[in-house]
Amino acid sequence: VHVHVGSQGCALDLLVAGAKRAVEFAALVNTHVGRDQVRVVDIGGGLPTVYDGVSDLTYEAYAVQLRAHVPAVFSSALSVVTEFGRSVFVKAGITLTKVESVKRWDGQNIAVVHVGANQFLRTAYLPHQWPHVFSVFDATGALKSGPLVRQDIAGPLCFSGDFLAKQVLLPQILAGDYIVIHDTGGYTVSMYSKYNSRPSTAIYGYDDQLGLTPFKEQETVDQVLAFWGP
Structure with missing residues (x-):
């Protein structure tokens, strides 16, 4: 039963x-x-x-x-x-992405990263129901602190709704920084979208000594093309 x-x-x-x-x-x-x-x-x-x-x-x-x-x-x-x-997996995972560029448009600070609605469908389309906590690290890997600034975090896809967060309070994000998206161990890669044919991300496990074990390699271009057929 x-x-x-x-x-x-x-x-x-x-x-x-x-x-x-x-x-x-x-x-x-x-x-x-x-x-x-x-x-x-x-x-x-x-x-x-x-x-x-x-x-x-x-x-x-x-x-x-x-x-x-x-x-x-x-x-x-x-x-x-x-x-x-x-309840088991979500908090066991994080997503790490690099800030490719930062732009200022219409009075807003927008950090553009390498992952977006392709991996965060629910967050992009229902942001108030599926918000995430973010941490910002500089290019050396040090956790950033300092005054909090309202910023948007945008993904790489070619549509205007590709945002991971809007007006989120974080230390000033700069190009080359790294952003950690917390609580992503479920309903992210498992819901991956082939929109724009971007390769799905690699997944690693880590131990107490921060040793990394590959669970899933990043998709290759050939694998992406194979998805669409010969």
């Missing part, structure tokens, strides 16, 4: 209610057929996260509510499967 009540924006009581309904249905089926036909219950995922801070909805709080309302989840009678995605 599988249930998935939703993703992002779901309250804990809704997730618990879904798990309870699945367990109750499994028990109903088993009683009806007179044997343990349903042995696995998948309670889905759905635990939300936030992109501009720290979520106050934790796995511990979820477990407490499950123990109180669906104790069968913790019994040996059932094998329980979960599908946590966003």
